[in-house]
Amino acid sequence: MHETEETRFVPKGAVAFFIAMLILYAVIWLATYMVMVVWR
C-alpha cells in the first residue's frame, strides 16, 4: 500500500542522528582503546 505523498518522506533527521551516534560510539570506544594502550 504505497502512498506517493508518504513515500517521499526522506529520513534526513534519522540519518543525522545515526551519524552523530556513530561518532559518539567511536569517541567512547577509542577512549577505552587508549586506556588499554597506556596500560600495556
Add this chain to the structure above:
Amino acid sequence: MDRFEKNAIVLALALLFFFFGLVVYAAKALQIEVPTCLTGVNPFQEGRVIVLDEGAKRYQVNLLARMWNFEPYEIRLPAGAKVDLYLTSRDVVHGLRINYTNVNLMAIPGTVSYARVRFDKPGVYSIVCHEYCGINHHLMAGKIIVE
C-alpha cells in the same frame, strides 16, 4: 530494501570493521593479548615468586587464588621488572585484576591463566578478586609493590 537503510548498514559495518581492525592491531602489533589455552603447565599448589634473571629483572610469579586470599598476597619487585604471571585456583572460581595494568584473569580450578606484564612506574599496584567466591570475597585482595 530502502536505500537509507542500506546506507545505515554500510556505515555501521564500516565502523565495526574499523574497531575490529584496531583490535587485531593491538593484539598482533602491540602484543596486548588475552590469555590462551596453556598446555603443559599444570596447576600449582602453592604460590611463589621465582627470580628468572636478576640482572634482566625477569621474574615468574605463580599466584594461587584460594578462599579468601591470594598467595603470595604481597609481591615486591624492582622498577622495570618483567613478569610472567601464572594464575590458578585451589578451590572455586576467583578473578584477578592488577590495577592500572591490562592484567585481568579468571582463576578457574584445574586451569592456568597466563599474562605477561611490565612494571615500569614504581608504586603500589592493588590486586583485587573480582569474581564472587563466597562469604569473604570482598576481603580478598593483595598488592604488588614496585620500588
Add this chain to the structure above:
Amino acid sequence: MSIRGGLRFILLSEIVFPFVLLILGVTLGLLQVLQRAGIIKSTSYLGIEYYQGLTLHGTINAIVFTTFIIVAFSNAMVMFSLKRSLKPGVQWVSWLLMVGGTLMAAYAMLTGKANVLYTFYPPLIAHWTFYVGVVLLVVGSLVPFFFDWIPNYIAWRRENPTGRFPLPVLGVFVTFILWFIIVIPVSIEILFQLLPLSLGWVEEINPLLARTLFWFFGHPLVYFWLLPAYIMLYSILPKLVGGKLYSDPAARLALLLFLVFSVPVGLHHQYTEGGLSAGWKLWHAFLTFMVALPSFITAFTVAASLEHGARQRGGKGLFAWWAKLPYFSREGDQWLFSYFIAGLLLFLFGGITGIVNASYNLNLAVHNTSWVVGHFHTTVGGLVTLAFLGISLYMMAKLRGVEVKAKGLAVAAPYLWLIGMMVFEVAMSVAAFYGFPRRTAAGASYIDPASPLYHPEWYFWAHLSAGGGAIAVLGFVAYLVSFLGTLFARPVREPVVEFPMAEALHDEPVPLLSNLRPWLTVSILLIAFSYTYPIYESMTKGITAKSPAYNDRLPVPLKQTQTEASAEIPR
C-alpha cells in the same frame, strides 16, 4: 479481541506475580548500591546477606521477571496478531511449571541455600531446588511456543495462504527459537553437572566446561530479553507517535540477523579465562561485532519511524523535530511513549559499552569491573525493563477494562529511572577504570575508610552510583503507585487484548525475509562451527583436573565437611 475467564487470569497473573517479586528485586538492588557505597556497612541487612540479596536481585529481575513478561507479552501479541484464541490447557501447564519452578528457586534463595548468584558458576553449588526450579521455569516458558503458538500459526497459515508472516509473530518466533536453542546447553550443564553434584551423585565436575556451556546460553539470553522490546519498538512505538514503521523489511532483516549471530558469540564472556585458545575468542569477538549490526539497523529504523511521526505533528529541521514527540502526553495510550524514549536513551549507552566489552583485548580493561554493571543496567536494566514495565501496565489496564490510573506518575516513572540509571551508569563506568570490582560487598572493605583495604579513589563514585540508584528506585515507586491504582480500579469496559499496531511506510514484500528456514540453517551451522572446538577444548586440553562442590561459607569441599563433621552445614 475480547478475553475471558482462565486465559484472562493467566495473562493477568503472568504480569502481577513477577511484579510482586520485582518489588523485592528492586528493593534488594537499592540495598546493594547503598552497601557498595558503605552507607550500609554490614554485609547482612533485614536478615538477608549481601550475596544472598545479590543472587535474588539477579535471579528475580533478570530471569524470573523477564521470562514471565516475555511469555505474557508473546501470548497476547500472538493471540492479537493471529486473531485466534490461546489454548487454555496448554497455558495452564505452562503457568504451573513457571510458577512452581519460581517458587522452588525462591525457597532455595530465601533460605540462603543458593548464594551462587544468577550465573551459578560451579564449584560453588546451591541446593538442588534452585536448579530444578530454574529448569522448570524455562521449560514452562517454552510450552506455549510449541503447543500453542506454532499450532495456531499453522492454522492461521491454512486460512491465509498468501498473507505475509505478521512481523510481531515473526519476532516472537525468532525469540523463542533462540530460546529453545540456548536452553539445550544450559540444561546439559544443570542436568549433567550441577544437579548431580548438588545431590552428591557425582564427586566432582569440570568447571571450565560448565562455564562454556553457561555462556553458550548466557549471551543469547540477553537477546531473548531484548527482542520482545524490539518487537514493541517496531510494531507499537511508531503508532504511539502518529507515524509509521519506516521499513518493514529492515525490521525483519534485523530480527533474522539476530537468529544467525546471537548464539555463536559466548566466548566474549570468557576472554580472560585460561584453558580456551585466543584464536577462537577472536572469532567470537568478530561474530559479536556482527550481532551489533541488527541493533544499529534498529537504531536507524526506530529513529526514522520517530521522525516520520514527528513530521506528521509538524516537526521541522534536522534536529528540531525531536521536540515534537509526545514526551509528557497523557492522552489515550501515549503515556506509554515515555517508557520507550527513556529506555532508548539509556540503550544508546548500553550499545557502546557492550561493544567495548566485546572488543577482545579492550575487555581486559573492564572485565568484571563496575563497567559491566553500568552496561547491563542500561540494556536489560534500561530499555528492556522500561519496555516491560510500560507494556505490563498497558496490558493490565486492557485486561482489567480500566484506564491507567495516576497517569502523571506513570509518565514520570521512566524519566526518573532514566536519570537515576544514567547517573548510575556514568559512576560505574568511570569507577571501573580505577578498578572498582563488581559483585563485591565493597562497603565492608574497599569503601570503608577504617578498613586496611580502603580504596579512596572509589569512594566518590560508589556514593554517586548510590545516588543514581536511589533516583531510579524513586521512579519505580512512582510506577508502583500507578500499577496498584490500575490493578485495583473498578472495571469500566470489557477486558480485551489489543495493541496499537503500526503500519509500515516501506512495505515491499521480500520473500527471503519471511522464511525462517534458511536463516535457521545458517544459524545452526555457524553455532556448530563456532562451538565445537571450544567445547572440545573445555573438556580436554583446557583443564587438567575436576573440582568438588563448595558452599559459600567454608573454604573446604562440601564432601569433606559432611564426612568429617557429619553435622548440618552451619548456617
